[in-house]
Amino acid sequence: MSQATNNKIFSNLWMVVVYLFLYLPILTLVVYSFNDSKLISTWTHASLRWYEALIKDDDLISAVLLSLKIAGISALMSVFFGTFTAFALNRYKRFKGRTLLSSMASMPLVMPDVIVGLSLLLMIISVQHWLGFPDKGLFTILLGHALLGTAYATVVVTSRLREMDGRLDEAAMDLGCKPWQVFHLVTFPLLLPALVSAFLLTFTLSFDDVVLSSFLSGPGYSTMPMVIFSRARLGLNPTINAVATVTIVVVTCAVIASSFYTSHQARKRKREEAQAYSDSNK
Amino acid sequence: MATAPKEINQPAPEVLLRVENVTKIYDGTVKAVDDVSLTVNKGEIFALLGGSGCGKSTLLRMMAGFETPTKGKIHLAGQDITNLPPYQRPINMMFQSYALFPHLSVWENIAFGLKRDGMPKGQIAERVEKMLNLAQLGKFAQRKPHQLSGGQQQRVALVRSLAKRPQLLLLDEPLGALDKKLRETTQLELVNIIEEVGVTCVLVTHDQEEAMTMASRIAVMSEGYFLQVGEPDTVYEMPNSRKVADFIGNVNIFDGVIEEDEADHVTVRCPECVHYVGHGVSGHTGMEVGVALRPEKIMLSDKKPKGEYNWCQGEVIEIVYFGAHTTYHLKLDSGKVIKAQELNNTRDLSCGLTWGDRAYAHWNDLAMVVLAQ
Structure with missing residues (x-):
């Protein structure tokens, strides 16, 4: 057998192993969500029993809704603050404390969530002690998630701002734009894809966060990951499989749709560029 | 232009x-x-x-x-x-x-x-x-x-x-x-x-x-x-x-001293040759100057030019062919290398020079510019 076929067999085998490692657990979960048995590890026969149970499980449903709400709001907050931070770091090259800000902005990325959560908790408790608010609950979770999300959003927006031609701003001003018009007419439309991806990223981060939420939530505010986590400790209920499967299906559809869209756009652009080239050579 | x-x-x-x-x-x-x-x-x-x-x-x-x-x-x-x-x-x-x-x-x-x-x-x-x-x-x-x-x-x-x-x-x-x-x-x-x-x-x-x-x-x-x-x-x-001479186009610069300073001409003595410049310059005898000479204003030949001014002799060390013209690099006896550009106005190589040949470079008395140091 030649070296090339050997390599090919090995690389295919490796690919299969990696895919199994990544997706076998998820596949198992999906399959077992259709299992009729009450025991999570024994297969009896297929049924939608746990999906019915899920619909009736008000606790879990309200936790999902709460998680969506927190993820949505905190992602918006993250993108808002992250964009401002990224602008400050990229467009204003010299100001006092720039180096400090740039390292502080990315600190939450490397800081363990447990530490961030604990320190936020301590801070909130003492603030509450002095001022009488905020009570632990929706607001404090939002605060924690926005803090973490802002760091991620800053990174995403910064990378886009860096590759954007700074001359575009100057060209806009040269053609009569006042500074706010430059943002509104040129910078924002060009930044939009980055803002969308920053939103999706921070949304996901918030949606599956369990550590920060556990520290910062108060009575009556349990997010979906918290509910799943606490139920898992009491012994897993197959309803969790059902809610996980629903989540996986939604996420998979979104990912497939977005990658189709991106590759379609890329192909279209390539075609148009080729067209432009052949036109100019006529 | x-x-x-x-x-x-x-x-x-x-x-x-x-x-x-x-x-x-x-x-x-x-x-x-x-x-x-x-x-x-x-x-x-x-x-x-x-x-x-x-x-x-x-x-x-x-x-x-x-x-x-x-x-x-x-x-x-x-x-x-x-x-x-x-x-x-x-x-x-x-x-x-x-x-x-x-x-x-x-x-x-x-x-x-x-x-x-x-x-x-x-x-x-x-x-x-x-x-x-x-x-x-x-x-x-x-x-x-x-x-x-x-x-x-x-x-x-x-x-x-x-x-x-x-x-x-x-x-x-x-x-x-x-x-x-x-x-x-x-x-x-x-x-x-x-x-x-x-x-x-x-x-x-x-x-x-x-x-x-x-x-x-x-x-x-x-x-x-x-x-x-x-x-x-x-x-x-x-x-x-x-x-400026150096930045705009190619130029050969000869360092020398003004030897003769008249209203209608000056001569500049350089180690390589004596330049006879056919117009007056604002300088004085004994002043150190540079004489700038563009490559396209230099003519090459294998015969010794008449007179004692505005020519020098050297060995062809490099020939760069550009199609429309050819640039010859001439190494003078002093070790200085000058460039001369010849127009290729016929289809055979214009002056028949090749690597290692001895050649004379000459130019007319209005071809150069005298620059202060």
């Missing part, structure tokens, strides 16, 4: 742009532009020529309003614009990278500036149409910039900056982003469009050919100040310093 013959009793040209003693200092220490003054007349194409870091771009950016001078004033048509922001100046700029808005179509790119002025819609459409025709881009109006070739993008950038009918057009390395083959045609297109509109232009370039073919006057810049300002042929044939 042809210039119109000078008429007698020509009316004094109207000054459009006046730069007065402008200095730009970065970070308190770096002098990017050092006490520069210049005037640009209406209808002129003025080139700022220099290597990278010579301050030409900073000067242009101060005209556009992206930088403010540390010292000095800039006047446009009599109005002080030194501290006006870019969006209030009747000046538009074409960027080196074109800076076309990628999310807008060609039509919208051209209309962008007009919309900011609050021009009525009908007039905008009319003006954009005119600009598209000027750039011969009519059928590309709805395309996005990435759907155009480099040359087309460049024309869009040009007419976008012309659409608002600016009093002054600034061009930042207008041909910098194009490959060599496209340059020549684009250069002419550019000049034709600019001349059709009749706008005054200041262009920045590091390419002396670009400056010579496009501009009516050139300022050669180095280290933040002007070395020489003049018409292209003046700057080329009568450089005022070694730096």
Whole structure:
């Protein structure tokens, strides 16, 4: 057998192993969500029993809704603050404390969530002690998630701002734009894809966060990951499989749709560029 | 680089742009532009020529309003614009990278500036149409910039900056982003469009050919100040310093001493030869000078020239063939290497010289420029 076929067999085998490692657990979960048995590890026969149970499980449903709400709001907050931070770091090259800000902005990325959560908790408790608010609950979770999300959003927006031609701003001003018009007419439309991806990223981060939420939530505010986590400790209920499967299906559809869209756009652009080239050579 | 013959009793040209003693200092220490003054007349194409870091771009950016001078004033048509922001100046700029808005179509790119002025819609459409025709881009109006070739993008950038009918057009390395083959045609297109509109232009370039073919006057810049300002042929044939002679085109410089200083001629003794210059110079006997001689003004032959002046002898050490002409590198007996350019006006190699041959280089008495040290 030649070296090339050997390599090919090995690389295919490796690919299969990696895919199994990544997706076998998820596949198992999906399959077992259709299992009729009450025991999570024994297969009896297929049924939608746990999906019915899920619909009736008000606790879990309200936790999902709460998680969506927190993820949505905190992602918006993250993108808002992250964009401002990224602008400050990229467009204003010299100001006092720039180096400090740039390292502080990315600190939450490397800081363990447990530490961030604990320190936020301590801070909130003492603030509450002095001022009488905020009570632990929706607001404090939002605060924690926005803090973490802002760091991620800053990174995403910064990378886009860096590759954007700074001359575009100057060209806009040269053609009569006042500074706010430059943002509104040129910078924002060009930044939009980055803002969308920053939103999706921070949304996901918030949606599956369990550590920060556990520290910062108060009575009556349990997010979906918290509910799943606490139920898992009491012994897993197959309803969790059902809610996980629903989540996986939604996420998979979104990912497939977005990658189709991106590759379609890329192909279209390539075609148009080729067209432009052949036109100019006529 | 042809210039119109000078008429007698020509009316004094109207000054459009006046730069007065402008200095730009970065970070308190770096002098990017050092006490520069210049005037640009209406209808002129003025080139700022220099290597990278010579301050030409900073000067242009101060005209556009992206930088403010540390010292000095800039006047446009009599109005002080030194501290006006870019969006209030009747000046538009074409960027080196074109800076076309990628999310807008060609039509919208051209209309962008007009919309900011609050021009009525009908007039905008009319003006954009005119600009598209000027750039011969009519059928590309709805395309996005990435759907155009480099040359087309460049024309869009040009007419976008012309659409608002600016009093002054600034061009930042207008041909910098194009490959060599496209340059020549684009250069002419550019000049034709600019001349059709009749706008005054200041262009920045590091390419002396670009400056010579496009501009009516050139300022050669180095280290933040002007070395020489003049018409292209003046700057080329009568450089005022070694730096200018060296920067514009190729040049051989002989170091020597003025031996004879008369009203109608001077002789300069160099280690390699004696130069007989057929016109007077402002110098004195015994003064150390450099004699600049362009390669295309040197003739080569295998026979010893008559007389004792304006020739030297050496060995051909390199022959570089360019098609239209050939450059010979001649190593003189003193060790100095000079370049001589011969026109290939027949199809066999013009003077039959080859590597290792001894050859005589000679030139006439008006071919060189005497430069102070």
